[in-house]
Amino acid sequence: MNVGFLCRIQFAITIAFHFLFPPLSIGLAWLLTLVEWRAWRRGDRVADAAGRFFGKILGLTFAVGVATGIPMEFQFGTNWSRYSRFVGDIFGAPLAAEGVLAFFLESGFLGLYLFGRKRVSKGWHWFSILMVALGSTISAFWILAANSWMQTPAGFIIRNGRAELTSFREAVFNASMWPRFCHTFDACLIAGAFLMAGVSAAVLLKDRRNPVGRYCMKLALIFGLITSLAEAFPFGHVHAQQVARTQPAKFAAIEGLYTSRENAPLVMFAVPFTQPPQLKAKAELPGLLSWMAFGNVHARVRGADEFPADQLPPLWLTFVSFHNMVVLGLYFIAITTWGVWRLWRRRLFEGTRFLKLLVWSIPLPLIACQLGWMAAEVGRQPWAVYGVLRTADAFSTNLTAPMLVFSIIMFCILYALLGSLYVYLLVKKVRHGPDALEPPEAFSEAQLSGAKLDFPRQKELVRS
Amino acid sequence: MTLAAIWFILVFVLLGGYAILDGFDLGVGALHLFARGEHERRVAMNAIGPVWDGNEVWLLTAGGALFAAFPPVYAAVFSGFYIALMLVLACLMFRAVSMEFRGKVNSARWRRAWDVAFGGSSTLLPILFGVALGNVLRGVPLEVDGTYDGTFLGLLNPYAILVGVLTLVALTMHGAAFLAFKSDGKMHERSRRAAVGLWVVFVVLFVTTSVATAVAAPSLLRGSSSPIAWAALAMLAIAMFGFPMALRRRRLSVAVLASGAIIAAMMALAAIGLFPRLLPSSTDPSASLTIYNSSSSHRTLLAMLVIALIGMPLVIGYTTLIYRAFAGKVVLTEDSY
Secondary structure: OHHHHHHHHHHHHHHHHOOHHHHHHHHHHHHHHHEEEEHHHHHOOOHHHHHHHHHHHHHHHHHHHHHHHHHHHHHHHOOOOHHHHHHHHHHHHHHHHHHHHHHHHHHHHHHHHHOOOOOOOOOHEEEEHHHHHHOOOOHHHHHHHHHHHHOOOOOEEEEOOOEEEOHHHHHHHHOHHHHHHHHHHHHHHHHHHHHHHHHHHHHHHHHHOHHHHHHHHHHHHHHHHHHHHHHHHHHHHHHHHHHHOHHHHHHHHOOOOOOOEEEEEEEEEEEEEEOOOEEEEEEEEEHHHHHHHHOOOOOEEOOOHOHHHHHHOOHHHHHHHHHHHHHHHHEEEEEEHHHHHHOOOOOOOOHHHHHHHHHHHOOOOEEEEEEEHHHHOOOOEEEEEEOEEEEEHHOOOOOOHHHHHHHHHHHHHHHHHOOOOOHHHHHHHHOOOOOOOHHHHHHHHHHHHHOOOOOHHHHHHOOO | HHHHHHHHHHHHHHHHHHHHHHHHHHHHHHHHOOHHHHHHHHHHHHHHHOOHHHHHHHHHHHHHHHHHHHHHHHHHHHOOOOHHHHHHHHHHHHHHHHHHHOOOOHHHHHHHHHHHHHHHHHHHHHHHHHHHHHHHHHHHOOOOOOOOOOHHHHOOHHHHHHHHHHHHHHHHHHHHHHEEEEEEEEHHHHHHHHHHHHHHHHHHHHHHHHHHHHHHHHHHHHHHHHHHHHHHHHHHHHHHHHHHHHOOOOHHHHHHHHHHHHHHHHHHHHHHHHOOOEOOOOOHHHHHHEEEOOOHHHHHHHHHHHHHHHHHHHHHHHHHHHHHHOOOOOOOOOOHH
């Protein structure tokens, strides 16, 4: 086994496992911002109980997300030291900015949100979940800015044997930054919505009258429908158009266009084969790809044959991951539309089939995230920084295969343990269900004054 | 003062902030192994519960700042200390999840397992950090292109291990003061006594390490005549003698500040000794990575400084607010771990 390959495997495992958790916590944090707002402003006891229930789930998800996130920042140095030396002048800044502007915010206020329910006023408590949501979103912004720079590098020149920054603004707001951020951020919201909907469905399957389950189910389905629609259009569409313009080789690979042509068809379904690359059992719509990419059915789209072999990403994996992501995206629109339809016809809480489907749909947005990320990152190959630095020139040369194998095995065991414990504890929490609603008297007192609860410095806190 | 020098200071400020803030978290974690009974264990965990996560961010930000400001140093240290860092990562992960997982299942064996994971990782981390710092102080074999040319076992030299033990004792002492500050009753008394005992061990180890530094890393003492070095030494001396006095007079907040000042002063002395080097080479002094041959471009350092000047005051502001919300002794509620 060569070191470069092992470095890639380790990085892929690290990111893939970590990337299961942030979408859930970002999506859930924004949903909780809505829930806690209602609990605070309207004094709604159901929303308050929902906040306590999903707040616990957020805490659990966040803990695993934080734990698995640390290795990523370390690995640029450990596994990709040649990369770090070459692009550190540009790539390090977003990571540092993420720490200063995002991590402090989300982790500081998460503590206040999770432990401060009885210590600070309702308003401050709502503010703390808002800061958690905002912090985690800013964090996504900076890490995606860094990732986008690897896809569509800008704002630099090659000097002194490294990439040197010429414009911080151009480097951060590079060509793929906004399309990627919107697409990924919306994917996080979908993941949060499906978690909330699925958990509520599980609660309702046990107790059809549970008010927390009913309230959260409605909220999550409407939220899920809006975000799923927005994911396809405009966000997915705009992102694909940007890839067609800035990374044509990747576009050819993910869309399965192996020969350049005008009036290029959109492949709806196909079974891809390698050597030679070809698609069999195709179902395609003529001209649609040209139209979607360039707004004109006659536009010429560059196919894989136009690029030398050493500049093409692996064709099979990119095609499969991209198309399955799209299928899942359509499924999200379909199921949330169905759910909102049932809600409108007042049949949402009848029957068990739809509720069970929602429970089993919880992991699907995460799978879609993984597939999308694979299409994006494998599609960038053979480059670490598109057109600038090859992956083969990026890994650390002073590592040995046994060292890597040792740590890969160690982390696989650790991740298997963490992953299964997370699922176990999540299921246990959901089985236990939401706690009973607070009695009305205690609740209204708590939510109106806040200051009476054992927090002597309440007034000072508000003033400062 | 050049931007590179400012960033040298800022990286050490971030590392120092981490050592002081997460230092008491780790110290409390190590002492957690000696807590008696379920109530004490929960008090120890909840003493740091709302704040440890934010404290850990200082390490992540220091790592990010090192990457951005001095990429070759980040690359050399992280790839060179590969195995050691993987162990650090495993420990950080165990510590993070053990607190969250522990209370979630009502079984004595389950809780015991996570207690061991929590205490064990909190004990191992300061040692690993100390060993890494010891190696940086002593210098590591570097090739001309700035890659580390040594082995994992090469990191486990006597001097580095001594610094590792000193770090563990210093942070546990700091944690004991913090735990005394946050607890009451018997736990408070025992934590206070532990802090005094650890202080004695710390003083002995500190003297030993100082002598060992003069032997193993004499180049660190070059800057010792500068006024800043004297200021740091004076702060160290005052804090070192103030610590047990504050404990005896039951001024626990003063004691926590004193142990924090001890850690800050030691970090400052390390930085003064190293300057302008970030990673000295033990084989060829001219191969050392310094702020002159390893810094990022002026534009990057400036952009980062702007971000830091906007961000850090905000961070310090709201972190203070959050600490104040959790002021006072630990009270266990339904929201606690």
